[in-house]
Amino acid sequence: MKKLFPLVTADIALFTVHEGSLRVLLGKRANAPELGKWALPGGVLDPASDSDLDDTARRVLSSKIGVDVAFLDQVATFSGAARDPRGWSLSVLYYALLPRDQVPAVAGNKTEAVEWRDAFAPGSRLAFDHAKLVEAALTTLRSKVVSAALPLHLLPERFTLTELQRTCELILGHSLDKSVFRRRLKSEPSIVQLEGEFLYGAQRPAQLYRAAADFRF
Amino acid sequence: MKKLFPLVTADIALFTVHEGSLRVLLGKRANAPELGKWALPGGVLDPASDSDLDDTARRVLSSKIGVDVAFLDQVATFSGAARDPRGWSLSVLYYALLPRDQVPAVAGNKTEAVEWRDAFAPGSRLAFDHAKLVEAALTTLRSKVVSAALPLHLLPERFTLTELQRTCELILGHSLDKSVFRRRLKSEPSIVQLEGEFLYGAQRPAQLYRAAADFRF
Numbered sequence: 001m002k003k004l005f006p007l008v009t010a011d012i013a014l015f016t017v018h019e020g021s022l023r024v025l026l027g028k029r030a031n032a033p034e035l036g037k038w039a040l041p042g043g044v045l046d047p048a049s050d051s052d053l054d055d056t057a058r059r060v061l062s063s064k065i066g067v068d069v070a071f072l073d074q075v076a077t078f079s080g081a082a083r084d085p086r087g088w089s090l091s092v093l094y095y096a097l098l099p100r101d102q103v104p105a106v107a108g109n110k111t112e113a114v115e116w117r118d119a120f121a122p123g124s125r126l127a128f129d130h131a132k133l134v135e136a137a138l139t140t141l142r143s144k145v146v147s148a149a150l151p152l153h154l155l156p157e158r159f160t161l162t163e164l165q166r167t168c169e170l171i172l173g174h175s176l177d178k179s180v181f182r183r184r185l186k187s188e189p190s191i192v193q194l195e196g197e198f199l200y201g202a203q204r205p206a207q208l209y210r211a212a213a214d215f216r217f
Numbered sequence: 218m219k220k221l222f223p224l225v226t227a228d229i230a231l232f233t234v235h236e237g238s239l240r241v242l243l244g245k246r247a248n249a250p251e252l253g254k255w256a257l258p259g260g261v262l263d264p265a266s267d268s269d270l271d272d273t274a275r276r277v278l279s280s281k282i283g284v285d286v287a288f289l290d291q292v293a294t295f296s297g298a299a300r301d302p303r304g305w306s307l308s309v310l311y312y313a314l315l316p317r318d319q320v321p322a323v324a325g326n327k328t329e330a331v332e333w334r335d336a337f338a339p340g341s342r343l344a345f346d347h348a349k350l351v352e353a354a355l356t357t358l359r360s361k362v363v364s365a366a367l368p369l370h371l372l373p374e375r376f377t378l379t380e381l382q383r384t385c386e387l388i389l390g391h392s393l394d395k396s397v398f399r400r401r402l403k404s405e406p407s408i409v410q411l412e413g414e415f416l417y418g419a420q421r422p423a424q425l426y427r428a429a430a431d432f433r434f
Contacts (some may be wrong), residue, residue: 005222006264008307047223047305052297077309081270088264090225090307092294179254 007089010056011042011130013075013137014065015119016098017154022170023116025065026126030112033085034127040134042091043067055186057094065114067106071153072096075133075140083129088125088203095137097153120173142171152190152211160199160206161185220321223296224306227273228259228347230292230354231282232336233315234371239387240333241351242282243343243387250302251344255332258282258349259308274311282323282331289313292350292357300346312354314370337390347359359388369407369428377416377423 013136014025026038043060050056054072061067072094079090096145098106104116116125122134185191191209198205219230243255260277271289278284290310296307315323324332334340339351356379368384381396402408408426415422 006225006262008223008225045223047298050347053294053307074293076291077270079309081264082268090270090309092296092307 001117007084007086008053009042009089009091010045010053010060011040011091012057012061012072012134012180013040013093013095014061014067014069014098014135015095015137015141015154016103016116017100017167017170018103018116020170022119024105024119024122024137026115026122028113028115029062029127033153034037037125037127038117038123039130040093041114046052053092054094057092061096064112065106067102069096069098075137078129078133078136082210091133093133093137093173095141097155099154142173143172155211158194158197158208160208162206163210164191224301224303225262225270226259226306226308227262227270227277228276228308228310228350229278229289230257230312230351231284231313231315231331232354232358233280233320234317234373234387235320235333235351237387239336241336241339241354242323243332243334243339245279245330245345247330254342254344255334255342256330256347257310257339265400270309270313274309274313276391278313281329284315284319284323286313286315295346295350295353297407307349310350310354311353312358316371316373318373346413359390362420375414375425375427376413377425379423381426 016023016025027041027042029035029037029039041064043056043064045056046059047052051175060070061069061072062111070179073096075093075095077092078145079092081088083089083091099177103116105115119138121132122131124131126134151164151171154167155163161182163187165176165178169175170176190212192212194208194210199208229281233240233242242258244258246252246254258277258281260273260281261274262270263276267276273314274289278289290313292310292312294307296305298305300306300308302389320333323333326347336351336355337430339348341348343351368381368388371384372380378399381402382393382395386392407429409429411425411427414425416425
């Protein structure tokens with residue numbers, strides 16, 4: 001039977017930094033098609049309840065994964081007759097960022113099997129064209145790091161400059177020169193020094209920072 | 218009456234450099250809604266004939282505008298219940314680049330009224346949310362210039378470095394330092410010097426170049 005209308009879905013690449021690497025969330029499919037394969041969380045547009053596709057994406061993350069993310073943006077739209085056996089389909093791909101201190105909340109969700117996979121090696125046999133989708137989301141994420149306050153969305157409320165640099169490095173997949181990085185931050189309006197607040201550990205106390213209240217990128 | 222499926226369209230911001238400025242093509246709407254207003258060229262997805270949405274976009278440009286473009290890519294997808302009076306709609310926005318020596322071909326199309334508007338000031342009362350779409354396409358185009366061979370798609374087959382620099386400047390909206398620009402081009406694999414071919418004019422002869430056969434960005 002030929003479908004006259006395309007299947008419209010929102011799929012989300014939810015990234016975090018977990019156990020020292022950049023991770024993306026995959027869920028095990030509980031329904032056909034592609035039953036049992038791992039896929040990005042996603043859901044079908046509901047024109048009656050979603051005011052736009054951002055709504056669809058946020059509804060999926062909230063209902064299926066149990067998180068409300070601060071940052072969510074589009075990557076691209078994947079479409080065609082061949083990518084889903086149910087017929088002509090169109091997936092608007094989003095990427096979202098979860099601060100690493102919120103990872104346990106997701107791990108505790110029991111409604112479906114989820115895993116935080118290495119974003120650079122999420123597995124070779126994902127459902128549909130989702131391996132391509134993960135790659136596209138990663139490329140977008142990496143392209144934003146260079147000039148952006150975007151990694152702040154991956155950090156806890158208070159963080160050190162070393163943590164910020166390490167997070168940027170994890171996304172880029174290569175190390176950054178510390179002095180160049182620190183120099184660039186001097187003119188970065190999106191982070192604010194927390195006067196008199198330090199992280200105490202094995203090293204000498206490290207100055208703590210927070211994101212500016214109205215930071216954007 | 219409530220629509221159960223969204224209206225899916227591809228809209229295209231077709232850019233060129235014409236009479237010294239960066240232009241975008243608008244067409245005057247010949248049908249309701251928004252009859253008589255100016256809009257980006259666009260068309261409804263036909264799942265029976267389009268293998269993906271890139272096909273839809275190319276079909277629109279070919280059938281409505283009469284051009285087959287070499288470069289076409291997605292900007293973003295605009296969606297929602299409120300943007301089109303016909304109901305829940307989803308527009309996948311593309312941008313495409315037309316070499317400036319192909320502009321006359323478009324101007325000669327008589328099937329609908331078209332105009333090459335200044336891309337930075339396309340008019341204040343465009344149809345639907347198309348003013349926002351033009352702005353989004355322009356932002357994407359500008360972001361690509363910095364590290365890209367993309368402006369080559371706007372040039373004729375043979376061009377001078379001055380023309381290439383001027384084209385980059387038109388997209389960015391500000392001037393570039395000539396010596397920095399030339400230095401960067403030294404390591405740019407996407408352009409090839411045409412041995413012994415020069416442009417003769419009021420100034421001293423200028424070396425001509427072409428795009429490398431397999432250039433990409």
